[in-house]
Amino acid sequence: MEKKEKIVVGISIGDLNGIGIEVILKTFEDKRMLDFCTPVLFGSTKTVSYHKKQLNSEVNIHGIMSINQLTHGKVNLLNIWKEEVPIEFGKSTKIAGEYALKSLEAATQCLKDQTIDLLLTAPINKENIQSEEFAFAGHTEYLESKLKGESLMILMSDSLRVGLITGHIPVSEVANHINHQLIEQKVNLMHKSLVEDFGISKPKIAVLGLNPHCGDKGVIGKEDDEIVRPSIAQIKETGKLVFGPYAADGFFGSDTYQQFDGILAMYHDQGLAPFKAISFGNGVNFTAGLSEVRCSPDHGTAYEIAGKNKANETSFKEALFSGIEIFKKRSEYKKLVRNRLAVK
Structure with missing residues (x-):
């Protein structure tokens, strides 16, 4: 590998029948993107070439067989498989899920080995990717099992950062999961990320209530008064600027x-529904709390427009820029902490 000059962004290509490869190609149609990072896709030149032909894309792809062959100033593609894989745009197929997992596994291993600096994931289909190797509700849970730390899903845009106390679980189970320990854990993860990943020294954090109108003093549920309010009060005693609970609608x-x-x-839709109403198309999914940085766009496979050259790459591009900025902020924070320790 050449001497490292830019941040190396590893990119898993997602579901082969969705819009993942399309938004990747459209992102790097602008050659100026290579001024900010060195991308490396994890997949196959045959698969990506098929998409390029379908989309009439002229993005130059530099195929490599080893991460050590990575070249700065080019869109690198690390070949994980050589065989032809059938592409059926807009369809959920088992084989598309299998190869999405191959891409994700290889990219995650390089992330663990730190041969890439951060991971950008294109959308997967959570149903067809399921297997003995992937028995998870999504990227977040999978990466938590592979990396150090405890995860916090944060959907973010320029003016909004929404984290989830419970993630991909059925609504019927949410109340049973809410307890003081979980609330405290997620507040601490959010606080740590805001300080280390976003450079906010004294972050203000809001916690939403569980029930409509935060329970209306027990009329619509007791969890807010018996669990959420006491938890927030106890966390405040540690010096963190945490407030709530707030009724989500107002x-x-x-x-x-x-x-x-x-x-x-x-819970998931309480935070993500308003987030996407406010920021959809410009939002980024960031997995906070883990030892490495991972971001993704705020949309899914979008089968209905796959292969039609209609996908908008804005969210994917925002995810790329966000990942780079978070990586830089986290690196600066680590350096600052090391310098403080050295002075002591």
């Missing part, structure tokens, strides 16, 4: 969210 409807650096929602 919180977003009144723009109160703009007063906070980070927001923790109790």
